[in-house]
Amino acid sequence: MLTFNKYNRYSTIIFFLLVVCLCKYSIAQIPSVVIKNTDNRSFNTSEIKNDGKPIVINFWATWCKPCLQELDAISEVYDNWQKETGVIIYAVSIDNARTTAKVSPFVDARGWDYKILLDPNSDFKRAMNVINVPHVFLLDGKGEIVYQHTTYAEGDEEAFFEQIKKVALSTNESENK
Amino acid sequence: MKNLSVSFLLLFIISNYLYAQNDNIGQIHGNFQIEAQYYQDDTLIGAQALPEHFGINSYSNFNYTKEKFSAGVRYEGYFPPLNGYDQRYKGAGIPFKYASYNADIIEITAGNFYEQYGSGLVLRAYEEKNLGYDNTFEGIRIKFNPYQGIYFKCLIGRQRNFWNYSGLVRGIDAELNANELIGKLKESKMQIGLGGSFVSKYQTDQDAVYKYPENVAAGAGRMNISYGKLNFSTEYVYKANDPSFDNGKIYKHGEALLINATYSQKGLGIFFAAKRIDNMSFRSDRSASLSELSINYIPDITKPHTYSMPAMYPYVTQITSEMGMQTEIIYTIKKESKIGGKYGTNISLNYSVANNIQKSPPSDTSIIGVDGTLGYKSDFFALGDEFYFQDFNIQINRKISPDFKTTFMYQNLTYNQDIIHGANNKLTHGMIYTNAFVADMTYKIIKNTAMRVELESLFTEQDYGNWAMAVVELSIPHFFFTIIDQYNFGNPDNNLRVHYYSCAIGFNKGAHRFEVGYGKKRAGVICVGGICRAVPASNGFTLSITSSF
Numbered sequence: 001m002l003t004f005n006k007y008n009r010y011s012t013i014i015f016f017l018l019v020v021c022l023c024k025y026s027i028a029q030i031p032s033v034v035i036k037n038t039d040n041r042s043f044n045t046s047e048i049k050n051d052g053k054p055i056v057i058n059f060w061a062t063w064c065k066p067c068l069q070e071l072d073a074i075s076e077v078y079d080n081w082q083k084e085t086g087v088i089i090y091a092v093s094i095d096n097a098r099t100t101a102k103v104s105p106f107v108d109a110r111g112w113d114y115k116i117l118l119d120p121n122s123d124f125k126r127a128m129n130v131i132n133v134p135h136v137f138l139l140d141g142k143g144e145i146v147y148q149h150t151t152y153a154e155g156d157e158e159a160f161f162e163q164i165k166k167v168a169l170s171t172n173e174s175e176n177k
Numbered sequence: 178m179k180n181l182s183v184s185f186l187l188l189f190i191i192s193n194y195l196y197a198q199n200d201n202i203g204q205i206h207g208n209f210q211i212e213a214q215y216y217q218d219d220t221l222i223g224a225q226a227l228p229e230h231f232g233i234n235s236y237s238n239f240n241y242t243k244e245k246f247s248a249g250v251r252y253e254g255y256f257p258p259l260n261g262y263d264q265r266y267k268g269a270g271i272p273f274k275y276a277s278y279n280a281d282i283i284e285i286t287a288g289n290f291y292e293q294y295g296s297g298l299v300l301r302a303y304e305e306k307n308l309g310y311d312n313t314f315e316g317i318r319i320k321f322n323p324y325q326g327i328y329f330k331c332l333i334g335r336q337r338n339f340w341n342y343s344g345l346v347r348g349i350d351a352e353l354n355a356n357e358l359i360g361k362l363k364e365s366k367m368q369i370g371l372g373g374s375f376v377s378k379y380q381t382d383q384d385a386v387y388k389y390p391e392n393v394a395a396g397a398g399r400m401n402i403s404y405g406k407l408n409f410s411t412e413y414v415y416k417a418n419d420p421s422f423d424n425g426k427i428y429k430h431g432e433a434l435l436i437n438a439t440y441s442q443k444g445l446g447i448f449f450a451a452k453r454i455d456n457m458s459f460r461s462d463r464s465a466s467l468s469e470l471s472i473n474y475i476p477d478i479t480k481p482h483t484y485s486m487p488a489m490y491p492y493v494t495q496i497t498s499e500m501g502m503q504t505e506i507i508y509t510i511k512k513e514s515k516i517g518g519k520y521g522t523n524i525s526l527n528y529s530v531a532n533n534i535q536k537s538p539p540s541d542t543s544i545i546g547v548d549g550t551l552g553y554k555s556d557f558f559a560l561g562d563e564f565y566f567q568d569f570n571i572q573i574n575r576k577i578s579p580d581f582k583t584t585f586m587y588q589n590l591t592y593n594q595d596i597i598h599g600a601n602n603k604l605t606h607g608m609i610y611t612n613a614f615v616a617d618m619t620y621k622i623i624k625n626t627a628m629r630v631e632l633e634s635l636f637t638e639q640d641y642g643n644w645a646m647a648v649v650e651l652s653i654p655h656f657f658f659t660i661i662d663q664y665n666f667g668n669p670d671n672n673l674r675v676h677y678y679s680c681a682i683g684f685n686k687g688a689h690r691f692e693v694g695y696g697k698k699r700a701g702v703i704c705v706g707g708i709c710r711a712v713p714a715s716n717g718f719t720l721s722i723t724s725s726f
Contacts, residue, residue: 027204042328100216
C-alpha cells in the first residue's frame with residue numbers, strides 16, 4: 001500500500017526525471033493492439049497502412065460534440081482531400097458497450113466514408129496516450145506520427161489539410177529521390 | 178516502493194543510454210494530466226472550501242515500447258482529491274505498472290491491465306478518470322490467438338480498490354469469428370461471431386451467521402450475426418448464488434441479458450437495445466458497494482447527453498433489478514431538397530425507458546427479499562410496478578449556410594430520483610418530470626474564427642425548479658474563450674434563485690492543452706459511460722492541463 005506519508009523522495013526524483021523526458025521523446029509509431037472493425041472482425045492496429053500515403057487516426061465518440069463537428073466538416077471535403085493527397089482517415093470510436101452497437105448506424109446515417117474501428121475498452125486509446133476526444137494523429141508515408149491535435153474549433157480542418165498536404169508532398173519528394 | 182523506484186530508475190537510465198546509441202532502440206511515450214481547483218466558501222449555494230483550499234488530481238503515464246515488448250507505469254497524485262471524488266484516493270504513488278510481450282499468436286502481460294469480455298456483462302476492468310473510477314487488475318493475463326478467427330483471453334488477478342489491491346478473480350474468454358476462420362466465408366455477406374466466458378471469484382468465509390459461498394462462478398455466452406447492413410448481437414450471463422451487501426444477502430442466482438439490433442443504409446440508421454438485469458451485482462468483495470471492486474459492467478441503455486440541461490438528470494444502471502429498452506432513428510434529409518435545405522438536415526429521434534423486474538415471494542410461506550433466503554422469484558418476461566426512467570428526445574442539426582450551423586433539441590424526461598439517487602443517500606424528490614430545450618448556433622466569422630452561442634432551458638415543478646442557461650464561446654486559432662451563465666430562476670426557495678456564472682480560457686497546441694476558469698458551479702451528477710459521480714456545488718478557480726507525448 002502506498003500512502004502519502006510513505007511517498008518517498010525516490011519517487012519524487014523519478015517523477016521529475018521522467019517529466020524531463022517529456023521534451024525528449026514522443027510516440028512515433030503505431031503500437032499493435034487488437035480491436036474490432038464494424039463487421040465485428042478483429043483488427044490489428046499495426047495493419048493501419050496506406051501505401052506510403054498520409055494516414056489520419058481520429059479518436060472520437062458518438063457522444064462527443066466537437067468530434068462530430070470535426071468529422072462532419074471533413075466528410076464534406078474528404079473526396080477532395082483523397083484526390084489531392086491520397087489520405088485515408090481511420091475514425092476510432094471509443095464508445096463503450098453502452099453505445100458501441102450504435103456506431104455503425106450512426107456513421108451510415110451521417111454518410112461518413114471513413115474506415116471505422118471500435119475500441120470499446122479504450123485499449124488502443126490508452127496505447128496511443130489519448131486522454132480526451134477528439135484526439136487526431138497524422139502519420140506520414142512511413143507510418144510515423146508527425147502531427148497531433150486535441151481540440152476542434154470551426155474551420156480548423158482547413159489548417160489540418162495544409163498539414164496533410166505537407167506530409168503528402170514530402171513523401172512524394174522522398175520517393176522521387 | 179524503494180525497490181520499484183530503483184529498478185525503474187535503472188530502466189530509465191538504460192533506455193536513455195541505449196537511445197543515445199541507436200535511434201531504433203525503442204520509444205518512451207506517455208501523457209500527463211492535472212485537474213486542479215481552488216475552492217472558496219459560498220454558503221448560499223452550499224459550496225464548501227476544503228481545509229487545504231486546493232484540490233488537485235494528477236496522472237502521468239510513462240510507457241516504453243520496443244517492437245514486441247512494452248512496459249510502463251502510471252503515477253497518480255491527489256493533493257488532496259478534488260471535491261466530489263472519493264477521499265480515499267488521498268495520497269500519491271504508482272498504482273499501475275506493467276510489462277508485456279506480444280508475439281503474434283500469444284501476448285503475455287504481467288502487472289496491471291484492463292480487460293473486457295464480450296460487452297462487459299460478466300467482466301470488465303476499466304478506468305474513467307473523470308469519475309475517479311479504476312478497477313484495474315493486478316496479475317497475469319495471456320491472450321492466445323492460435324489460428325486466425327480464434328481468440329482466447331485468460332486472466333488471474335486482484336482488483337484495485339483506491340490504493341489497495343484485493344479479491345481474487347479468475348477468467349477465461351473464447352471468441353470465434355466464422356468469417357475469419359473459414360476461407361469460403363471471408364467475403365460472405367453474412368457475418369457470424371460467437372463467444373463465451375467463464376469467470377470465478379474467491380473470498381474466504383468467516384461469517385458467524387451465514388455460510389457464504391467462497392467461490393462464485395459466472396458464465397456468459399454471446400453471439401453476433403449480421404447480414405449486409407442488418408446486425409443482431411446478444412449476450413446472456415448467469416451468475417451462481419452470491420449473497421452480498423448489494424442484494425441484501427439473498428442466495429438467489431443472478432442473470433443478465435443484453436440485446437442490440439441495428440439497421441442502416443446511407444442516410445438512415447436505426448438502433449434498438451433491450452436488457453434485463455436480475456441480481457447482477459458481481460464484486461470481488463461481497464461487502465463492497467457503489468464503485469468498489471466491480472468485476473462486471475452493466476451498461477445503461479439510455480442516450481448519453483452532451484448538453485447540460487438534458488444531462489441534468491442522468492440515468493444510472495440499477496444492477497440488482499432492471500428491465501429497459503432504447504430505440505433511436507437517425508435520418509439525414511438530402512441536400513438540395515425542399516425540407517433538407519441547401520446543405521442537408523440531420524434528425525435523430527431517441528426513446529428509452531427503464532423499469533424494475535417483477536418479483537414474487539420465493540415460497541408460499543415467505544416474503545420477498547429476506548436475507549439468508551432465496552429472496553424472490555421473478556418471471557423473466559414480466560415488468561415490475563416500479564417505474565425508473567423515461568427519456569424522449571429529438572435533435573435536429575441543420576446547416577443554414579457554409580458559415581452558419583445550428584442544432585436544436587427537445588427532451589421530455591421522467592426520472593425516479595428516489596431510486597436513481599437512492600444509493601447516494603441524498604435528499605431526493607420522488608418522481609421528476611422535465612421538459613428541456615436547446616438551441617446551439619455556430620457562426621464562422623472569418624476563416625478560423627468562430628462564435629458559438631448556446632441557449633438552453635429546463636422546466637420542472639420538482640427538485641430545484643426551472644433553469645435557463647446561456648453559453649457564448651469564441652474560438653480563434655489555438656485559443657478559446659467561454660462565458661457561461663446557469664440561472665436557477667424557478668427555484669422554490671426565492672433566495673436560491675441565483676446565477677451560476679463562470680468563464681474559461683483555453684489554449685491548445687499539438688497534443689497539449691491548458692485551460693483556466695473561474696466561477697460558480699451547481700451541484701450535479703457527472704456520468705461517463707454508464708457510471709456517475711455526484712459533484713458538489715463549488716466556487717473558485719479551476720486549472721486543467723493535458724499533454725501527450
